[in-house]
Amino acid sequence: MRRISCFLSSSSTLERATNLKDSFWLSSQRGISTSGPDLVNDGSSSVRRYANFTVYKGKAALAVSPCLPTFREVDAGVSRVHKKGGVLLTFWPAVGQMKYDWQKKQAIALSPTEVGSLIALGPADSCDFLHDPAMKSSLEGQVKKSLSISPMKDGTGYVLHFTVVNNVQKTNERFVVPVTKAEFTAVRTVLSYVLPHIMGWTQAARPQPRSTVTDKPKEKTEVRPDPSVEWGR
């Protein structure tokens, strides 16, 4: 079964940043910046930790990394998800064995729902993601990203085809990365782990401090979902 997702979500702002400002690490830093456990011992210092999952193949390298959502205070002591998180897939073309062109990277940010379709991907399933990172900007329609994931004929894994067509820069870049069943299972496992994080549920599900258990909510904290940030078919 082939599912097609035409996803034009807030996460595409990550890609826009990635494209226009080549700030992959800005994105992923904002995504996975963190205070290490040391913070508990020493509130005065904060260490940001980065991690990803990278596979190095013959034609390209692929790095998968989480982007946490950001929260914005909407009222005194009350914050909600401001920018949804996602999972960033970054590709680099190979220029030799174990050599890659780190300048020519291209990235696509998957939304929580797209992460769900990866988690649900069966051995014989395929899926496609079509993104317009410049959506709702003056460049809308000028950049098209297409990620296609198809099963290998011998059932030993999947092949990722990622294409970025940029009509502004007149570029058309293609990346092909085969992933083994073992690599995909490792990715699927961490995606299942990280999905509640990028959706903000891990922070929302924390126990409330005893002192606020009986607090009454303020009406003005009623926050309505915003359809403009996501449109499902």
Add this chain to the structure above:
Amino acid sequence: MRRISCFLSSSSTLERATNLKDSFWLSSQRGISTSGPDLVNDGSSSVRRYANFTVYKGKAALAVSPCLPTFREVDAGVSRVHKKGGVLLTFWPAVGQMKYDWQKKQAIALSPTEVGSLIALGPADSCDFLHDPAMKSSLEGQVKKSLSISPMKDGTGYVLHFTVVNNVQKTNERFVVPVTKAEFTAVRTVLSYVLPHIMGWTQAARPQPRSTVTDKPKEKTEVRPDPSVEWGR
């Protein structure tokens, strides 16, 4: 296979609140109020964080959000689950493309067991939940909520039918929300994550402080399960 759950649990108190006091955010606030990590740095402030998973469809919007259990101290330094948590499904009718009537929302709170039936739902399975949010109150039997989840014929997802019949207000509201396989997988993943939270296991499973390892329990802390809050068939 079609399973029918006639669940009349404590979680329905959430729905009663939702109905009679239109306090969806009160419920979810009580559910997911939280002290952010900042609390570790600054014990004097507490930030509540909210998160949900929302899909916007042609006829209605659906938001899924967790409601944590509340603990009550039953003895000095000993607390147990006082009110069980759940997962709240809130529906809004569409009044135009990407426009929804935020005042006409209706919600149903799923118990841990009902969450289990969603997690167990196979591609060809269906399930129904019938709730009386006013149970054990003077309004018992006056409000009927029915949530039905059925697979799409083409196997690409599920369709949720939610009906609220209120004999007091003489209203009969219907909501229809199709969810893709990817969206349902995202929901199933976060439901699996949040289930131990709404059951209180994440707080109960925390390591005990060294100082209390050798403490003897007090007999009066023996707490018997209360059948009145839950009745399984």
Add this chain to the structure above:
Amino acid sequence: MRRISCFLSSSSTLERATNLKDSFWLSSQRGISTSGPDLVNDGSSSVRRYANFTVYKGKAALAVSPCLPTFREVDAGVSRVHKKGGVLLTFWPAVGQMKYDWQKKQAIALSPTEVGSLIALGPADSCDFLHDPAMKSSLEGQVKKSLSISPMKDGTGYVLHFTVVNNVQKTNERFVVPVTKAEFTAVRTVLSYVLPHIMGWTQAARPQPRSTVTDKPKEKTEVRPDPSVEWGR
């Protein structure tokens, strides 16, 4: 397929306590005693939180609760799992609709491996656990506990049969608890969550403080696994 596990592990000490000292809550307290998040704010107080998953059926009630492992310091600043954790299943006989005899409870503690067999249980699978809670004591062989889990013929769930034969007290108690597919899925989900906890991996997998990263281990901290506490077939 019917699997038989004759498990005579350290977790049976929990059962012995449960039998001889009727200290279910002692066990589960030791198991799930915890310092609430408040502890972060106020190191002077410690709140223990309890949680379980209980189903109330016509003939008996069943409560599932986690028992965390205990750690013992084997060297300065070095501790290892001293007593393995488990999952406690407690049964109460019904004495009327929604009425149960809380004094006549019987419990069986499942080891991590037995929890694994529950997680792996397929729709058509069965499993049996045979315990001698008094093993290696003067009462060895006097008390036999047998838990049998079989699928319902209509595939809508499982039936648990729990029998405790006590030759000392000349008693033979039987409990029968049917669980729906939804209830079993909820249990399976929290068992998957809690398994790393009862095995001690959640505490072992925590990041080490920066200050000790370069510490060299002391030879005398080499700890050999102890076959006497567990014997697999």
Add this chain to the structure above:
Amino acid sequence: MRRISCFLSSSSTLERATNLKDSFWLSSQRGISTSGPDLVNDGSSSVRRYANFTVYKGKAALAVSPCLPTFREVDAGVSRVHKKGGVLLTFWPAVGQMKYDWQKKQAIALSPTEVGSLIALGPADSCDFLHDPAMKSSLEGQVKKSLSISPMKDGTGYVLHFTVVNNVQKTNERFVVPVTKAEFTAVRTVLSYVLPHIMGWTQAARPQPRSTVTDKPKEKTEVRPDPSVEWGR
């Protein structure tokens, strides 16, 4: 289906340590050293906690334990994964019933991808891991480790065959450990739990302190993946 993984990764440095310095506990200590929850109560002390999953069989014993990654500060307040974590499998030969030769242990460290292949292992699947722990050292090719996992004919579990051929010490050691379906499910469950830990995602996915939300990343913190530490086929 039989998959063969010829994995020569950074994790093999763990094995080299294990071989040449017999420092299994050094490895696993570095891996799972941790500050217990006590640290929250008493910042002045740090307790390291160890845990593993061990099965004792007729011919050998097998212990599975996690090895966390180490982070190195690459810029002020910015650290990234320095050494990838893994899962260590340690074998001891039996010298009698419930007696094992603790001196003759041999270990193999599985990479995140290899852990993924274990998680993905179906009832009828097999997999093989071939390691050269001395890779890129003067001893390269002198030591060969081979771990083979095959399903039992009756479908009740798997059999692990582990062979270490050491041309320097002129030794050839073989270990055979059958694991039941229940034991493998327990292992698979904790491997799924620990995979995000050994990949560093659990530390990377932590919320950032409020004070650093608006911090701009420093360009020099751009960190390129290093193909030399991992080479996928």
